Amino acid sequence: MKEARVGMKSSWPRVEPAPQQPERLPIGWDKPWLAPLAGYSDLPFRTLCREEGAACCVTEMVSAKGLWYDGLNTWKVLETVPWDTPLVVQLFGAEADCLGWAVRRLREKGFAWFDLNMGCSVPKVARQGAGSAMLRDPDNALACARAMIAAALPGHVSFKLRLGVSRDAVNWLDLALRLEDAGAGLVTLHPRTAQEGFGGRAHWEAIAEAKRRLGIPVLASGDLFTAEDGVRCLKETGADGVMYARGALTRPSVFREHQALLGGEPAGEIPAGELRRLIRRHMELIGSFGSEDNALYRLRSIVPRYVRSLPGVRLLRQKLCACRSLDELDGILDSFLAGSPGLSGPSGPSGMSGGAVRLDKFDPPETSCGPDAPMD
Ligand SMILES: Cc1cc2nc3c(=O)[nH]c(=O)nc-3n(C[C@H](O)[C@H](O)[C@H](O)COP(=O)(O)O)c2cc1C
Numbered sequence: 001m002k003e004a005r006v007g008m009k010s011s012w013p014r015v016e017p018a019p020q021q022p023e024r025l026p027i028g029w030d031k032p033w034l035a036p037l038a039g040y041s042d043l044p045f046r047t048l049c050r051e052e053g054a055a056c057c058v059t060e061m062v063s064a065k066g067l068w069y070d071g072l073n074t075w076k077v078l079e080t081v082p083w084d085t086p087l088v089v090q091l092f093g094a095e096a097d098c099l100g101w102a103v104r105r106l107r108e109k110g111f112a113w114f115d116l117n118m119g120c121s122v123p124k125v126a127r128q129g130a131g132s133a134m135l136r137d138p139d140n141a142l143a144c145a146r147a148m149i150a151a152a153l154p155g156h157v158s159f160k161l162r163l164g165v166s167r168d169a170v171n172w173l174d175l176a177l178r179l180e181d182a183g184a185g186l187v188t189l190h191p192r193t194a195q196e197g198f199g200g201r202a203h204w205e206a207i208a209e210a211k212r213r214l215g216i217p218v219l220a221s222g223d224l225f226t227a228e229d230g231v232r233c234l235k236e237t238g239a240d241g242v243m244y245a246r247g248a249l250t251r252p253s254v255f256r257e258h259q260a261l262l263g264g265e266p267a268g269e270i271p272a273g274e275l276r277r278l279i280r281r282h283m284e285l286i287g288s289f290g291s292e293d294n295a296l297y298r299l300r301s302i303v304p305r306y307v308r309s310l311p312g313v314r315l316l317r318q319k320l321c322a323c324r325s326l327d328e329l330d331g332i333l334d335s336f337l338a339g340s341p342g343l344s345g346p347s348g349p350s351g352m353s354g355g356a357v358r359l360d361k362f363d364p365p366e367t368s369c370g371p372d373a374p375m376d
Helices: 043-051 064-068 072-077 096-108 131-136 138-151 172-182 204-213 227-237 246-250 254-262 272-289 292-306 313-322 326-337
Strands: 056-058 087-092 113-118 157-161 186-189 218-220 241-244
Touching (some): 043 272, 096 113, 113 131, 131 138, 138 172, 157 172, 172 204, 204 227, 218 227, 227 241, 227 246, 241 246, 241 254, 246 254, 292 313
């Protein structure tokens, strides 16, 4: 196994999970999670989100087959450190044996909580019968679920589903009920069909139905761009908790804002100073987990996403592409933010509320899924 010890900067991946994953996952209205985000929910971003109040993080989807073949890039996705907890590892795959083996292997490494992706419609994943394609073959999906459940501790496997492959093949409820019978610990619903991609509105009413029909906890995903969206979703659906995805990508402080909003404090603007602090912290975390070259490469795409709604972002991107060191990048960012009022709150002109955020605006630099297709 190609792995290194914590503290050896240059030889990652460090697959060294927290020795003590909790016996129960934090689930509750005041415990917002970071959703799996291919190409984004890596160790530095998870750390940033935890610092901002994320109660639990899910890794991006990891190929069970990739683990089987001991692929270095697959293990890289699982890079972790002892304080990266609680952590759920999301797998994708369509072969029960392979998924069961992957859970056993990951348990040997110290991971304890697992999720199976039943929503991704990227061709590379769906062609294998994995992700959203699992909804086409519920019997195989159930066999895969059983293999994972048998390999894990009771209640330690969850499932993240879409509604079905298309509007005329909506079958999530039947499958979710069967998963519950098989011993699922939790389900997350992104209430759109695979065919809908990220278009239109998420059908939150399906989350309310999941809550009525299932006895296990239900987490909500879908169109949670701001803390206000998250809290409204909880109130409208009765879900047990929410997962922030695109909302966290543009505004990692969404977790703190979520908790503040539940406490009666409305989310306001993010002042430029606070934005600077968030970006600087993300930079520090990326720098501390890898080489400067890699950090620079990642930050060129990460920085603009935080300031995308401010004037002058196009020019900023150009300058970032040309910059050659982290210090230079720091200076460019400082002058960009000088004089900027900061990001508006949820109802302001940030372009982050409602359905305004477009998936194609997120270009994962090193993702296993291309940015051109819906990911879930
Ligand atoms: C860039 C990107 C990558 C994603 N990667 C994954 C993934 O690896 N696994 C998964 O289950 N969902 C993935 N999703 C789906 C999100 O977890 C979430 O369910 C979806 O974006 C809906 O939530 P939102 O509308 O609040 O963003 C991804 C979404 C985006 C935008």
